[in-house]
Amino acid sequence: MADDGLLLNFAIDEPSSNHKPVFKGGHWKDRLQAKRSLEGQRRKSQRFKKLSDANATPTQERRSIIRNDAQSDGLSQPPPAKRQKPNVSITSRAKPANTNTEIISSLFTSNPTAKAAAVPQPKQDPSDLSPSNAPLPEGASHFTSLGLDPKIASHLLTSLHLKTPTAIQKEAITQLLKDDTDAFIQAETGSGKTLAYCLPIMQRLMALKVGGEGKAIDRTSGLFAIILSPTRELAKQIDATLAALLRRVPWIVHGTVTGGATKNHEKAKIRKGLNILVATPGRLADHLDNTKVLDVGNVRWVVLDEGDRLVELGFEDEIRTLVTALDKIPGVGAGNGHKEDPTRSRHEDRNKVGIAGLPKKRTTVLCSATMKMGVQRLGEISLKDAVLINVDPALRTSEPVRENSDPSQSTAAVATDGVVENGGKERPFLAPAQLKQSYLIVPAKQRLVALMALLRWTFARRGSVMKAIVFFSCADSVDFHFEIFGKTDAANEINGEAVTSKSRSSNSKRKESNVSQKSSKELGEPSRSLKQGSPLTGSSSQSSAKDSYALPTTTSSPTLSSQQNPDIRIFKLHGSLLQSLRIFTLAAFTKTADPAILFCTDVISRGLDLPNIDLVIEYDPPFSSDDHLHRVGRTARAGREGRAICFLMPGPEEGYVEVLNAGAGKGVVKGEVTEEILRKGFASYIDKAPTLSHAEQAEKRNWDERATDWQLDVERWVLDDEKVAEKARKAYVSHVRAYATHVVKEREMFDVKRLHLGHLAKAFALREKPGSMGRGQVGSKGTVKRTKANPNGSNVLKEKANGNSEAITASREKVRPDWRKDTEPSMTDGKDAARKMRAKMKEHMAGASEFNIG
Numbered sequence: 016m017a018d019d020g021l022l023l024n025f026a027i028d029e030p031s032s033n034h035k036p037v038f039k040g041g042h043w044k045d046r047l048q049a050k051r052s053l054e055g056q057r058r059k060s061q062r063f064k065k066l067s068d069a070n071a072t073p074t075q076e077r078r079s080i081i082r083n084d085a086q087s088d089g090l091s092q093p094p095p096a097k098r099q100k101p102n103v104s105i106t107s108r109a110k111p112a113n114t115n116t117e118i119i120s121s122l123f124t125s126n127p128t129a130k131a132a133a134v135p136q137p138k139q140d141p142s143d144l145s146p147s148n149a150p151l152p153e154g155a156s157h158f159t160s161l162g163l164d165p166k167i168a169s170h171l172l173t174s175l176h177l178k179t180p181t182a183i184q185k186e187a188i189t190q191l192l193k194d195d196t197d198a199f200i201q202a203e204t205g206s207g208k209t210l211a212y213c214l215p216i217m218q219r220l221m222a223l224k225v226g227g228e229g230k231a232i233d234r235t236s237g238l239f240a241i242i243l244s245p246t247r248e249l250a251k252q253i254d255a256t257l258a259a260l261l262r263r264v265p266w267i268v269h270g271t272v273t274g275g276a277t278k279n280h281e282k283a284k285i286r287k288g289l290n291i292l293v294a295t296p297g298r299l300a301d302h303l304d305n306t307k308v309l310d311v312g313n314v315r316w317v318v319l320d321e322g323d324r325l326v327e328l329g330f331e332d333e334i335r336t337l338v339t340a341l342d343k344i345p346g347v348g349a350g351n352g353h354k355e356d357p358t359r360s361r362h363e364d365r366n367k368v369g370i371a372g373l374p375k376k377r378t379t380v381l382c383s384a385t386m387k388m389g390v391q392r393l394g395e396i397s398l399k400d401a402v403l404i405n406v407d408p409a410l411r412t413s414e415p416v417r418e419n420s421d422p423s424q425s426t427a428a429v430a431t432d433g434v435v436e437n438g439g440k441e442r443p444f445l446a447p448a449q450l451k452q453s454y455l456i457v458p459a460k461q462r463l464v465a466l467m468a469l470l471r472w473t474f475a476r477r478g479s480v481m482k483a484i485v486f487f488s489c490a491d492s493v494d495f496h497f498e499i500f501g502k503t504d505a506a507n508e509i510n511g512e513a514v515t516s517k518s519r520s521s522n523s524k525r526k527e528s529n530v531s532q533k534s535s536k537e538l539g540e541p542s543r544s545l546k547q548g549s550p551l552t553g554s555s556s557q558s559s560a561k562d563s564y565a566l567p568t569t570t571s572s573p574t575l576s577s578q579q580n581p582d583i584r585i586f587k588l589h590g591s592l593l594q595s596l597r598i599f600t601l602a603a604f605t606k607t608a609d610p611a612i613l614f615c616t617d618v619i620s621r622g623l624d625l626p627n628i629d630l631v632i633e634y635d636p637p638f639s640s641d642d643h644l645h646r647v648g649r650t651a652r653a654g655r656e657g658r659a660i661c662f663l664m665p666g667p668e669e670g671y672v673e674v675l676n677a678g679a680g681k682g683v684v685k686g687e688v689t690e691e692i693l694r695k696g697f698a699s700y701i702d703k704a705p706t707l708s709h710a711e712q713a714e715k716r717n718w719d720e721r722a723t724d725w726q727l728d729v730e731r732w733v734l735d736d737e738k739v740a741e742k743a744r745k746a747y748v749s750h751v752r753a754y755a756t757h758v759v760k761e762r763e764m765f766d767v768k769r770l771h772l773g774h775l776a777k778a779f780a781l782r783e784k785p786g787s788m789g790r791g792q793v794g795s796k797g798t799v800k801r802t803k804a805n806p807n808g809s810n811v812l813k814e815k816a817n818g819n820s821e822a823i824t825a826s827r828e829k830v831r832p833d834w835r836k837d838t839e840p841s842m843t844d845g846k847d848a849a850r851k852m853r854a855k856m857k858e859h860m861a862g863a864s865e866f867n868i869g
């Protein structure tokens with residue numbers, strides 16, 4: 016640490032302060048009074064000293080950092096900064112936290128240097144960037160030429176503005192309309208897999224006729240299709256797609272059972288009658304096993320969407336239960352033979368009237384962007400003689416590859432008895448070709464300012480980027496960064512800026528919808544609107560006497576908002592939020608016309624189709640390369656452009672550039688220069704503000720000072736507000752824990768033992784020594800430590816707020832990688848899924864079930 020450019024702000028007591036004078040002589044009352052008066056003076060002077068330390072202006076702090084750096088570099092020492100009178104109201108009750116152990120380190124010194132960024136990038140062949148998941152060109156194919164009813168094609172064109180199918184749709188729709196063979200659809204993100212299975216089902220249902228009168232089916236005709244989704248959000252999204260498709264055929268009824276509503280409500284819905292059911296596996300199994308209202312006698316289509324995720328979340332048992340129930344249906348079961356079953360269901364009796372056109376065989380469709388072992392296992396459970404439908408992304412051609420069980424027609428893959436085999440050829444999972452990917456090698460200390468700079472620069476020009484997603488490793492980190500970047504009201508209140516507050520609330524009325532207000536009041540805080548002028552995000556707050564200690568600000572602190580983009584909305588989403596809030600947040604983020612940023616965990620990385628995402632930022636690198644491809648797949652969908660940037664730290668993490676390159680196929684992943692981003696982010700007004708005076712321009716040119724000022728502003732705010740400090744500490748600890756759970760094969764690059772914990776603390780605006788944080792939670796080897804409060808070293812994680820962790824019960828048990836519990840399970844079926852998730856995680860993480868915090 017000695018040469019680390021750190022300034023240790025030890026509060027050293029005056030030598031005299033320990034000396035207690037003895038009063039002798041005189042009356043005892045006088046002696047007591049003199050003693051008390053001296054005590055009071057001493058306490059006052061100590062408090063004064065602490066406050067002045069904590070309230071050092073950014074310039075003072077900067078100076079002290081520079082001085083310290085100069086010392087550590089062996090340079091001559093500039094004269095000490097003149098001690099200033101603290102600009103403090105003596106009545107202020109705010110206390111500086113941990114002044115004794117506080118560390119203020121410089122952003123720009125003692126950082127490890129990056130190697131990867133210096134590697135020259137090869138020139139990109141523009142043809143490699145032609146969209147790989149776009150609709151086919153007009154003339155090449157039309158929905159009608161695939162066998163779709165012209166009425167459906169016309170509805171797609173007029174209502175949904177879809178002119179031509181994508182390559183995977185072309186293949187899948189043709190196949191699923193033609194025969195009743197099981198299918199495995201493997202295609203990259205954003206290639207339109209949902210329509211690829213929904214359209215054929217819709218057309219087949221439209222063709223069904225009830226009885227001899229040739230009447231179309233209605234809700235009482237029975238359940239014909241079940242679509243399984245790993246998460247509620249995705250189930251809702253699929254249901255919304257069905258709603259849009261079936262608008263002109265309202266007699267076909269669809270609905271969801273996802274556990275979001277009460278079971279009785281769902282039972283009533285099922286009893287009333289549904290033709291297509293979208294469900295999460297746990298809830299579906301529950302209805303099958305316990306409520307007995309679900310009659311699957313007429314089910315002829317089963318879709319397993321996001322197959323890889325279904326497996327990861329441990330839903331194999333539920334899927335097996337469903338398959339077993341379906342296999343019992345006479346005539347359509349596993350044997351496919353017509354056997355008269357004496358225990359015919361109620362539904363089949365109803366079916367005696369006959370439904371013309373109902374296939375004799377059930378068709379199961381498995382969709383996945385990857386073809387991993389788990390998916391193959393799911394294939395074994397659910398598929399029989401399946402056709403593999405794939406547009407080979409490795410070739411990046413517009414020619415789809417369709418492989419079936421006839422090996423003579425395929426060289427790569429065959430589908431045999433339920434198992435989709437790959438013929439030994441690894442099918443790569445690639446990002447869409449048109450996605451522009453880059454990485455940023457950022458030293459740990461500069462991560463926070465780099466994120467600020469990137470966002471600021473990105474949103475500086477209105478229209479260039481309107482919506483961005485920022486991925487974090489854990490819910491606590493999302494909460495903390497949302498607090499930092501979304502800070503408006505509280506900061507204004509602290510600053511006593513009544514005018515800003517008022518204008519904000521009037522703005523809010525104008526800007527935010529009723530739902531938004533309802534949400535913020537009843538549900539919490541799904542989003543915040545950033546306005547210019549707030550201390551952490553604003554640029555011009557003037558400190559009043561009252562607030563000068565509470566939140567020291569500088570006039571040069573930059574803001575995410577700019578004149579071009581005055582209102583940027585920030586949303587947050589993770590699995591620990593209420594389901595209703597998550598649904599609301601997604602809807603609000605989707606609908607807002609303002610530029611918007613979504614801070615989230617991997618909870619939205621799979622399957623969700625959020626329109627018009629221009630940029631995906633992986634602030635915390637993904638836990639596996641598959642996660643990366645799903646995350647970046649939230650942009651560049653259906654042929655649209657998109658950008659993605661991944662933050663890495665100098666050192667072993669730079670090895671991840673290779674993984675990024677591998678996932679980009681022929682595309683080139685560009686290395687951005689951190690300093691350039693910081694310069695653009697913190698000095699971006701220069702070019703845009705020719706009216707500025709020379710002096711003003713010169714001031715703004717000091718991007719490094721401005722970055723430092725902003726960082727110090729945040730640090731001081733964290734220091735001052737214990738609630739925020741708590742969030743910062745939690746985020747830090749959870750982040751380190753999450754860091755230790757990268758997949759085994761990538762852990763060499765993300766080695767928690769090689770993390771510089773001190774530098775990392777700076778990225779969480781913490782000045783405390785990391786060792787003093789999370790004490791009693793994580794030990795040097797990631798084990799739970801025994802403390803007085805926790806003698807057995809158990810249940811410590813229970814304390815974690817936001818439902819972000821669950822208890823680790825057994826005493827002396829190691830800390831489990833519980834970071835994922837906060838995201839996925841709560842998105843599905845609550846406790847049951849959490850239990851499964853833990854079981855799966857143990858399996859998934861192999862020997863990595865403990866944290867190795869070195």
Ligand SMILES: Nc1ncnc2c1ncn2[C@@H]1O[C@H](COP(=O)(O)OP(=O)(O)OP(=O)(O)O)[C@@H](O)[C@H]1O
Nearest residue numbers: 150177179180181204205206207208209622624653
């Ligand atoms: N033929 C088409 N023409 C234009 N847009 C389309 C077409 N088909 C689908 N889309 C749009 O493409 C987007 C992505 O579709 P979808 O969500 O089905 O992709 P996906 O392949 O399931 O992606 P993921 O693997 O991420 O789940 C949607 O917004 C959808 O409306």
